[in-house]
Amino acid sequence: MADSAHYKPSRFNFKTRNENGDLVVYNSYTGVVGVVPEEDQATVEAALKPQAVLTELDGILADLKEGGLLVAAEEDEFAKADDLHRELFERDDLFELTIMPTEECNFRCVYCYEDFAVKEMKPEIREGIKNLVAERAPHIKYLNISWFGGEPTEAPDVILELSAYFLELCEKYGIQYSSAMTTNGYNLKPDLFKKLVDDCRITSYNITLDGCGEEHDKRRIKKGGGATFETILSNLKAMKETDYEYHCQLRTNFDKNSLDEVPRLMDYLLDVFDGDPRFPVYYRNIGKWGGPNDESLEVCDGSQGIKEMFSLHKKAKDKGLSLAVIENIIAPHSHVCYAALPFHFVIGANGLVRKCTVALDLAENHVGQLDETGNLNLNEERFNLWVEANETVDSGCQKCFFRPSCQGAACPLERIQNGIQPCPPTKTHMKYALDVLTS
CATH class of the missing domain: 3.20.20.70 (Aldolase class I)
Known part of the structure; x- marks a missing residue:
């Protein structure tokens, strides 16, 4: 039975042709990727034009609706993206640590950037x-x-x-551990x-x-x-x-x-x-x-x-x-860097608290110092450099088709060092990514 409501193309759509010549469609809010049958390509191309308005969805158009590529005409997709951002960045049930039990290494790889100065x-x-972790444990569901x-x-x-x-x-508090x-x-x-x-x-x-x-x-x-x-x-x-x-x-x-x-x-x-x-x-x-x-x-x-x-x-x-x-890599949240998340910390072997595992010596990356009591002693100004500069303050990110995936937080390090918001490679080379997945 045909759908009689009004629909429009999602602002989070992307379409391309893979190396086989197939029409490939993708929506970054749902993470759905589809290869369009040849007989339906003209219909899909017309339906996904920016100003298209559709009133009857059946066949392939019903599939587009199911995949989130067509949404209700009154849908506020900016609000949906805002909700998606809060869903991740305001989580209070999850705590994540990257722990460096030693900063020494038994290798000396030619491209390594570490100095191995801190031992066990x-x-x-x-x-x-x-x-x-004990202080956080009663309040979280995931560690x-x-x-x-x-x-x-x-x-x-x-x-x-x-x-x-x-x-x-985790056993004591019923926490899911990974x-x-x-x-x-x-x-x-x-x-x-x-x-x-x-x-x-x-x-x-x-x-x-x-x-x-x-x-x-x-x-x-x-x-x-x-x-x-x-x-x-x-x-x-x-x-x-x-x-x-x-x-x-x-x-x-x-x-x-x-x-x-x-x-x-x-x-x-x-x-x-x-x-x-x-x-x-x-x-x-x-x-x-x-x-x-x-x-x-x-x-x-x-x-x-x-x-x-x-x-x-x-x-x-x-x-x-x-x-x-x-x-x-095409799923919602998939390109949000761990360093941008307010509930993720890197703990060095000497207790130095960082956000990023790459720029280990960068002053802005030294956001705190863990003490024996479990206090992170955060430098809030430095911490906020990593967790607040994202799609919430970047108008370009807000309008981007890939917003649900990276949320303006693909690499806070590059923003801190160069003053620009970098787009993740998948977004800038989406055709190649979808070609890998579909051909």
Whole structure:
């Protein structure tokens, strides 16, 4: 039966053609992506014109309504976007910490930006973290912990101690707990991996492989020199043999010199992991992130780097590899940086409180100092630089089709450093992102 109300195209629509020539439509408020059948393309093109008004929705037009691409004519989509923003930024049931149990590392990767000056977290900082979470626990429903470094597995006792405490609190207060780790994978021997999953409930891992064998070893070098690839692969193979439920993203950082190597790594991973969905892949162009080797890096910069990134994901998908991150990048909230969220803090091994894990030495990123009682001792002026400059104050962001996804908060660091609001790569190269997903 036809719908007799009045409808208009959503302001959050985007449409393009993929490499197969198919018409692809997308709505950033709902996250819906669709490939339009050839016989319906003219109807959809007409329906999604900016000034279109429709009174009868059936067939493909009913599908557009269901996906949020057509909305009621009286719908205030600005108000809906405001509500979506508050839904995330004003949450009081969620608390997130990125914890650096040590800032030392057993690698010296050529593109690394860290200085490794701070060693293992001291007992008084651990107590401060416990007291901080204990104070929040009676008031929250969700606790998310991310382990970062340096290399977090260089301080396993810190991870085990704090995780046990968090889990005890979550059991006491009925809190839903999740935990993730960014690790180079070198120390992730079977015994440690078992402890991290069983005792710490860390079920999401991010491990980098920058090529096969020697190609990886040129970039991800052991402290003091030496290869790392074979040890990491041995650990990953042992992880694969378990029946644990976990997610281990295999990230590859590429530059101009390694682009040709990446497809060979894809074939290698297909052979090793045999389609195991627990090991999705992700590709990212290396940047000059502030490390001592920046001037010598042959980076794929700007638009070219982003195009290469999406091209590699397309090749990986065509080969049959899983793309967990790419499949999620078009959802609402998906491009809001953790540093922009008022309930997320980075706790350094020395108790220094930051918002961002990249610009570790930037003064504006030093927003507080955790003490043993659990007080963050926040510098409110610096803290607000990260959490208040977003779509709520940026008129350009308010009018953007991608607003529900990034909410003007894709990279508060870039706004702080350069005074501009950066658009996320997915928005500026949406055609390439949708091509990966639909062709």
